[in-house]
Amino acid sequence: MYFNSKGDEEVTYDAIVVGSGISGGWAAKELAEKGLKTIVLERGRKVEHIVDYTTASMEKWDFKGNTERPTQEQLKDYEVQARSGYTVNQGHSHWFVKDTEHPFVEVKPFNWMRGYHLGGRSITWGRQSYRLSEMDFEANAKDGTAVDWPIRYADMKPWYDYVETHIGVSGQNEGLAQLPDGKYLPPMEMNCVEQKFKKGVAGNFGGRMVTMGRTAHLTGQLSHNKTSKRGQCQFRNRCMRGCPYGAYFSSLSSTLPVAEQTGNLTIVCNSIVAGVIYDPETNKAKGVRVIDALTKETREVYAKIIFLNASAIATASILLNSKSERFPNGLGNDSGELGHNIMDHHLGVGARGEFEGFQDKYYKGRRPNGVYVPRFRNIDNASMRKDYIRGFGYQGGASREGWYKVVKEMKLGKELMESLQTPGYWTMGIMGFGECLPDHRNKMFLDEDNLDPFGMPMIHIDAEWQENELIMRNDMATSAAEMLEAAGAKNVSTYETINNNDKKNRAMGIGIHEMGTARMGRDPKTSVLNKYNQIHACQNVYITDGAAMTSAGCQNPSLTYMALTARAADHAVSELKKMNL
Amino acid sequence: MMMNRRDVLKTAGLVLGYTLTAGTAAAVLGGCSADATPGWSPSFLTADQAKVINGMAEVIIPGTDKMPGAKDVNIAKFIDETYMYYKTPEQQQSLNDDFKAFAEEHDFGAMKDGEKMAFIKSELEKGSKFVKTVYEQSVTGFCTSEKGSKEVLVFDPIPGSQKGCIPLEEVGGIWAI
Numbered sequence: 180m181y182f183n184s185k186g187d188e189e190v191t192y193d194a195i196v197v198g199s200g201i202s203g204g205w206a207a208k209e210l211a212e213k214g215l216k217t218i219v220l221e222r223g224r225k226v227e228h229i230v231d232y233t234t235a236s237m238e239k240w241d242f243k244g245n246t247e248r249p250t251q252e253q254l255k256d257y258e259v260q261a262r263s264g265y266t267v268n269q270g271h272s273h274w275f276v277k278d279t280e281h282p283f284v285e286v287k288p289f290n291w292m293r294g295y296h297l298g299g300r301s302i303t304w305g306r307q308s309y310r311l312s313e314m315d316f317e318a319n320a321k322d323g324t325a326v327d328w329p330i331r332y333a334d335m336k337p338w339y340d341y342v343e344t345h346i347g348v349s350g351q352n353e354g355l356a357q358l359p360d361g362k363y364l365p366p367m368e369m370n371c372v373e374q375k376f377k378k379g380v381a382g383n384f385g386g387r388m389v390t391m392g393r394t395a396h397l398t399g400q401l402s403h404n405k406t407s408k409r410g411q412c413q414f415r416n417r418c419m420r421g422c423p424y425g426a427y428f429s430s431l432s433s434t435l436p437v438a439e440q441t442g443n444l445t446i447v448c449n450s451i452v453a454g455v456i457y458d459p460e461t462n463k464a465k466g467v468r469v470i471d472a473l474t475k476e477t478r479e480v481y482a483k484i485i486f487l488n489a490s491a492i493a494t495a496s497i498l499l500n501s502k503s504e505r506f507p508n509g510l511g512n513d514s515g516e517l518g519h520n521i522m523d524h525h526l527g528v529g530a531r532g533e534f535e536g537f538q539d540k541y542y543k544g545r546r547p548n549g550v551y552v553p554r555f556r557n558i559d560n561a562s563m564r565k566d567y568i569r570g571f572g573y574q575g576g577a578s579r580e581g582w583y584k585v586v587k588e589m590k591l592g593k594e595l596m597e598s599l600q601t602p603g604y605w606t607m608g609i610m611g612f613g614e615c616l617p618d619h620r621n622k623m624f625l626d627e628d629n630l631d632p633f634g635m636p637m638i639h640i641d642a643e644w645q646e647n648e649l650i651m652r653n654d655m656a657t658s659a660a661e662m663l664e665a666a667g668a669k670n671v672s673t674y675e676t677i678n679n680n681d682k683k684n685r686a687m688g689i690g691i692h693e694m695g696t697a698r699m700g701r702d703p704k705t706s707v708l709n710k711y712n713q714i715h716a717c718q719n720v721y722i723t724d725g726a727a728m729t730s731a732g733c734q735n736p737s738l739t740y741m742a743l744t745a746r747a748a749d750h751a752v753s754e755l756k757k758m759n760l
Numbered sequence: 761m762m763m764n765r766r767d768v769l770k771t772a773g774l775v776l777g778y779t780l781t782a783g784t785a786a787a788v789l790g791g792c793s794a795d796a797t798p799g800w801s802p803s804f805l806t807a808d809q810a811k812v813i814n815g816m817a818e819v820i821i822p823g824t825d826k827m828p829g830a831k832d833v834n835i836a837k838f839i840d841e842t843y844m845y846y847k848t849p850e851q852q853q854s855l856n857d858d859f860k861a862f863a864e865e866h867d868f869g870a871m872k873d874g875e876k877m878a879f880i881k882s883e884l885e886k887g888s889k890f891v892k893t894v895y896e897q898s899v900t901g902f903c904t905s906e907k908g909s910k911e912v913l914v915f916d917p918i919p920g921s922q923k924g925c926i927p928l929e930e931v932g933g934i935w936a937i
Binding site (some may be wrong): 236246596 | 914925
């Protein structure tokens with residue numbers, strides 16, 4: 180990979196990609212493969228695949244007190260990032276920003292989890308990979324919410340096929356309308372209690388499905404050999420530390436190496452894009468203004484096309500900070516929707532229970548994946564709800580209680596030593612991932628009188644779960660308990676962390692699926708992007724990260740960002756060839 | 761590691777655990793060290809507290825003739841680090857208060873070996889905060905230690921493959937991680 184250190188000598192490229200995470204890596208790969216001299220501007224530090232996965236092989240006892248959880252000292256720097264309960268720990272807190280160094284203003288509590296380094300959150304993502312379906316693309320139009328998507332599943336299907344084939348997704352085709360089939364490597368295995376749950380759900384809730392989680396891990400050979408950096412999953416389940424086998428998809432294991440092999444790629448780290456430069460004579464963007472994160476010096480980089488892939492909030496912030504006579508409220512903000520309609524997925528609600536039996540059964544391998552219950556509400560006439568629209572899926576799994584059972588048993592001495600030889604009873608939990616509606620009230624904005632440490636106007640986020648989400652959650656808890664009970668679980672209990680005890684920690688952003696701030700749409704008056712992810716009134720700027728999403732579905736969204744990116748890059752290059760950009 | 765255990769289980773025809781692993785064999789052959797971490801001194805705990813904690817931990821987790829116990833891993837060091845790095849000032853203060861209250865009533869070090877187990881059991885049943893903390897921390901410290909993970913639990917750092925449903929005897933114990 181060529182890391183440009185010459186500064187201003189070479190500042191003109193065919194394409195600029197802002198951000199190197201899941202969608203930025205894809206933009207870089209597609210544009211470079213199609214022959215464009217492409218520069219990736221990454222605001223964070225340079226990271227090298229494998230070499231910088233410094234904790235990848237550490238065991239519990241390699242950390243003080245045999246635990247990788249965060250120290251009290253560490254927590255002082257990660258007030259927001261730590262709210263998830265799992266993102267900040269000694270094994271991988273270096274993949275998350277220190278809130279003390281990268282402040283933003285929470286008008287209402289908002290859990291904005293960020294990773295500023297090459298590869299972005301593609302290193303730490305959850306890897307669950309689901310397609311949106313036709314009913315997701317139609318949803319806004321059908322129920323009259325926000326604006327219609329300008330595309331349908333047929334527009335996306337070939338691109339889902341394309342990105343799944345490249346990244347490798349392990350999963351099982353089930354032929355469901357609400358969760359389209361894909362190009363899958365062999366699925367991981369359910370354990371015996373999950374199999375029992377699957378049977379119990381199918382037998383008691385006609386048509387309701389439990390399938391294996393679809394996850395971007397290699398469980399078989401990829402059908403291509405474009406990068407040598409991918410290996411098979413070893414089932415260590417230490418993915419968030421960075422995988423030394425390259426077994427899951429990340430920008431570092433998959434897209435950036437392919438882009439690099441073309442000879443067309445330049446990556447410059449520590450480069451914060453402050454704004455896009457608009458040229459009123461051509462009605463196009465001509466480049467970006469960059470702040471050096473280390474020296475705070477500014478410079479400009481120029482290109483024919485610009486892909487913004489900085490993540491939903493940061494991408495919108497760059498556009499809001501790109502003011503000109505033509506765009507006084509920010510580039511592409513003719514509609515006034517830029518920065519609005521923030522969505523996420525609401526979670527932290529579900530149920531768990533115990534299963535008797537299977538005492539002579541166990542499992543092997545730490546499966547970095549769970550089982551998935553595809554959406555079953557509001558998908559046909561029989562499943563319509565009166566109290567809310569859209570739906571949710573569940574992710575979960577079963578396991579046998581480990582050594583901690585002896586504490587509950589209060590065993591001592593010889594009895595304790597014996598008890599440590601046999602795992603405990605089986606438990607299973609499922610947690611809902613619910614759709615969040617686009618709502619104009621959920622927004623972010625900039626305060627130009629209040630600058631962050633890099634001289635950028637401070638980002639303010641003013642968003643919260645709205646009525647439809649909160650009502651849906653009651654059903655998410657109840658249905659989870661019903662399904663577990665029907666499958667034979669005992670001592671079933673539900674949990675709900677937003678309506679109840681943990682409001683701040685479970686505030687919006689906690690799904691780490693923030694999206695919607697520069698939505699696609701058919702009408703420039705009500706949307707920011709057209710059906711190819713171009714800014715309506717500045718067509719050489721493409722936005723293909725979460726900002727582009729018109730609605731959220733209840734599926735984990737990264738796969739859709741990848742497909743949108745590959746599709747938009749294809750469009751951009753063909754438009755360039757036609758001299759349209 | 762798992763293959764070793766499985767092979768040992770098969771050949772020896774033993775049930776669930778109590779197998780001699782390479783690590784325990786070395787420990788047995790070499791004799792157990794009287795001090796698992798020579799030269800260590802506590803940072804958060806006092807030396808007295810550390811002594812009482814290790815005394816209790818050795819009763820709670822005695823080990824067997826084939827498996828290590830608390831004496832092989834220095835539970836006081838684990839609790840010292842836990843409180844030093846991971847607990848809030850309030851939690852730290854609470855442990856000190858609980859220890860003080862406990863020490864005012866009981867002299868654990870002066871008890872006869874034969875009395876200690878019954879004492880800990882009755883304190884746990886009575887809900888003694890200090891003894892409960894030491895108990896929970898001892899089990900946690902032991903089961904997350906290298907020796908506990910490798911020689912009492914079943915440790916497989918790189919499984920290489922995933923099986924959803926296999927006979928328990930193929931694993932022969934509780935997965936350490």
